[in-house]
Amino acid sequence: MKIAISGKGGVGKTLLASLLCRTCVESGYSVLAIDADPNANLAATLGFPHPESIIPISEMADLIEERTGARPGQYSPYFKLNPKVDDLPEKYSLRHNGIKLMVMGRIKKGGTGCYCPENALLEALVAHLLLKVNEVVILDMEAGIEHLARGTARAVDKLIIVVEPSRRSIETASRIAELAKDVGLQNIAVVGNKIRSEQEKDFLISNMPNFEFLGFIPYDQAIVEADLANLSLLDSSQQVIAEVRNIYHALLPAQKIIERS
């Protein structure tokens, strides 16, 4: 199953992606995590040692040009349609706690161009990777909507949109869902995050009547405090971990349906 996690900046995409990766590994899945956000934070959140030392795919200019026909930082009128990608996860991922991680982009030199070639490669990677039954790919997307205008994640089986109790995160979710449908991505679900009360949960439900909710993750000040104290976020809140487990179980039936179809 290929899952992309999307949403407005700051809603908690990376923490959900990280906890979901860990839950999948604990349940026996082989997990490939992909940080698709140039402002990459997934490695650090997953506890990879020396995350700054990971060479992102975007810095492998020769590789991207070889596979996509376009050199990073240069506008290109076309990209190869079916670049070879099956060897990339083994060659270009790091492994920690049973999770394979690929990082698509990171800082590049300012003014050197967009991330279009990287997104073309990522799109191909997601589309052409063949997964075994016990394999799962979890993509942590960049904030906002441009990746959907680009269609980067169009080949995932499930798009999870994270929202928090705020109108702007709901607005972003609606835009993401609309764009996702344009690229043929129908299997969309929402996770409510940072929920402080039943009232906030109801706020999300009543303002998003056309969305399927996978779960509601409580707000926990312990996560904020762990961050300020530079401790691992993954272990800082048992109630958050428990709710991500529920979300994992809510995802699995969907996976079986997809695999049979």
Add this chain to the structure above:
Amino acid sequence: MKIAISGKGGVGKTLLASLLCRTCVESGYSVLAIDADPNANLAATLGFPHPESIIPISEMADLIEERTGARPGQYSPYFKLNPKVDDLPEKYSLRHNGIKLMVMGRIKKGGTGCYCPENALLEALVAHLLLKVNEVVILDMEAGIEHLARGTARAVDKLIIVVEPSRRSIETASRIAELAKDVGLQNIAVVGNKIRSEQEKDFLISNMPNFEFLGFIPYDQAIVEADLANLSLLDSSQQVIAEVRNIYHALLPAQKIIERS
């Protein structure tokens, strides 16, 4: 003076941009606000009636092609270096409460491509607009770092990076500052937002020793509640308004220095 407001998603860029626009208008400035985020929210936050009816520049494909040589949604190997832009603010902005607003991008159909041509036009707009002494341009940038890889805001006089008390927002700020320097943007300052305690303020100061702070905006639950109740955020917190006024005054001396040089 041309000011860009940048930072991790969710830190409060748009609210700061909006309050700064209003403070500038109240102080006699002529304000051009530009929403540079495809996931646009500035119009709504500024209280423009029917923000969804504003046609963003990105949907004026003929205009963008005429001025940049590239059609939105199509990868183009080159852009015109000096497109004509001086007429754009008058022709393509809306006005409300004394603020002229341009919206660069919004939803485009999913899978139709990146925002590179729009960013090329925006870069030219920021670089080539000639301002009178009493004119100010305030750009609300997209979350994250890609706009700096593109160099979209390289011609601003001041880059404000908004941070909240979290390691990841500081990390994003460091990346933004690094990229900004690559494109020759040296005049950078930071605003701390959502500050709940002296301890959180100290956390930011001690973790960002190389940054100049323009101010620290307190966290105010009233803003969250105004959002949930669908009320204007701009008038929901007097203490936030007061601190943005201080930030406005901290910005002005910098402006005078730039204009004399």
